[in-house]
Amino acid sequence: MKDNPVSVINMEPMGDISSPDNLSPEGLGFMCGLEIHQQLATGKLHSRMPSELYDFGLDEIPNNWPRSHRKLRAAQGEGGRIDVTARFESKRNRSFVYVQSPNSGLIELDEAPPLNHDNNAVDAVLTMAAMMNAKPVSSMQAMRKTVVDGSNTSGFQRTTLVATNGVIDTNLGTVGIDVICLEEDSARKLETESTSDGEIVFYTLDRLGVPLVEIATAPDIQTPEHAKEVALMLGTLLRDTRRVRRGLGSIRQDLNVSIACGVRVEIKGCQDLEWVPQIIKIEMARQLHMYRLANELRKELELPLLPPDRRLDSIPVENRVALSASSKLPFKTEELTNLFVNSNSEMVVKALSMGSVVLGLKLQGFAGKIGTKELDENGAQMPRLGRELASSAKQAGVAGIFHSDELPAYGITSEDVDVVRNELQLSDSDAFILCVAPKWQAELALESVLLRARRAFHRIPGEVRNVVIKKGAPEDGTTTAMRPLPSGARMYPETDIQVLNLELDRWDKIQSNLPMNKQQRLLRLQKYDISSNQVEAILGSELDDIFISGLTENELSSPSLTPKPWASILLDNSRSEISNKSNVPVSNVPWELLALLVYSREKGIITREGIVPLGSKYLLSIDEDFSTFDKKIDWISKTAEIEGFIPADSSSVEKVIDVIIADKLDFIQSKGMAAIGPLMGMVMAKLGGSADGKLVNSILLEKIKKISQ
16 A cells, blocks of 8 residues: 555544544545455356356245355465465354355366356456556466355355556546456355354355456545545446446445554445445544554553554564563453353343353453443444454354443343452453353454454554444444455465466457447437436436347347337336246346337337237247247237237227216316326226227327316
8 A cells, every 4th residue: 555644654643533524534644445346247257157146045045956064174375374364264163054056066066177267257357447547467367365254165266367557537636446356256145053063154156156356446545535436436437338237235345444543454345335435434433542542551551652653663662562462461261150150141041051151351451441332423333442352252153242341231230240350350450351152162252352452552453344234234334353354375376277368359359349438328318319317217227228229220120119119118117027927037038029019019019008918928939930020020910919909099099088088077077187097097997908098198188178178
């Protein structure tokens, strides 16, 4: 990352953590970069399987989908070292169950070697690189990135560097694009089940191997709001290619954030762009609070204070502080189960009845420093050490911890607190942590807590953090620790995939055929006789290319269509209704069929009401000969006549309307033009499928106007 502004080096960081909106990015030496991960709308990257996702929960998975049970372990990388993240994950004692979806096979199960890169995915990412003026690499080498959290059956994720040194223009200046990669998405977590021997995590393999483009910006983002703008611009650029997936979970933004007195952390789970500025501001407040806490702890031990800029840190000084922290905070747990046999806490009693124990840990000198829940001026939880300690414990798989700053609470009484303090021989300045879990897990959790408490004497740890999500949305913008930041030891070459050499002709072809941007697409649509609302909706639904194709002879295997009715059917629910009625996936309802139906409607071959039933019947008529346009039209015409969807002539419609008007004359005279809606329903019901809505409306309107005059 780039250096912090020199002006912050010798300045004590200023700012009120209860008012994150008023923290000064420039004054605090703010640095930020983005990582965008976007699913591509192609087949899987290395298996030639379709990238289809199945919206099933664990209880909804069909019984005939196979399941595989695995345990993963960390292995040495190419350099002979084990990645710190992999080592941590392997200590969590978890096992994994993989559900094999219809679009996953031996490659997803890691029982067959991967295939070479999907060409469509490579072209899509090269197109994105060209749109950002990035420099492609001449040889694309797939790499293995160690991942042992279970989300990859192989224990690694395949990623390939495609381009570097791109740039995008923003309102606050240019932002560099450091790297553009093509990688596999991970398996999708379904559920986690806790057992006395560790967690069992259930994954489905439908998403595993779906290609992702990963774009990492330089740390050129200047403010939290600027981060939102950059993320929006990158997301728009990717969608302009029309080669990315849409929908919840198809794109995510990871934030790399630091201030001068803190350390870079990577924040995952930022799917909603509106939350990005809030998440960043809260992280700035957290880093500022932890810096101040570290110096408070150091001052009490008469240790050298942390300088306000991390570039001024001294390794010998930090080593000295680490020795002092280890001496002050030894890892010594005490089993306190007998003290809680008759506890008033239902959660404690329930856990003990299932074989858990209560372990206690003394934190000398930490009374009042762990903190209690307080809210900032925006209603978000203010930073406190207790949340950091709880995050560390939860990484071991426990539900949480109790600490003395927040007790009595949760059914643990003041008498319980006094007994624990006496048992652990605490002074008034000491704090304690309690963990209720199976003994092996409680010990692992308290070891994680202790290491984090020792770390409180230093700057915050560089780590991967996750946005706290409640009920499908961020709770308040706060984050919790997930795992340490990965090291270079996690990456090594993938020997099962050939190096992909980029031919100059391929790159030249991509550069000369770049997709239009949003403004160009808007100008193209504005040439046609459709409303501004339709223009906006077509662009928002990314249907402009389909719309243009329907207006071009033979593009959709039918004569050119009239813009307004073609736009209308693209934007209404006809395609979904045809899908539901025929029990065919909506993606398998071809646009060519919609074009054929619109053409038939405009030529008076079928009624508007016949579009859905005739469309669904067409899809199911697999034995019919639809080899030419004339044969398709002939089938539609004959079927419409049989099914009663031939438009009635105007004289027939007028006769029916006259009968209904004569019967409802008093109603019309009392309601005036407001009677047209109810009368439309009566006429349409009388005429059935042969009614033309436009014709009925036109005749009714004329006749009611005469009566109302």
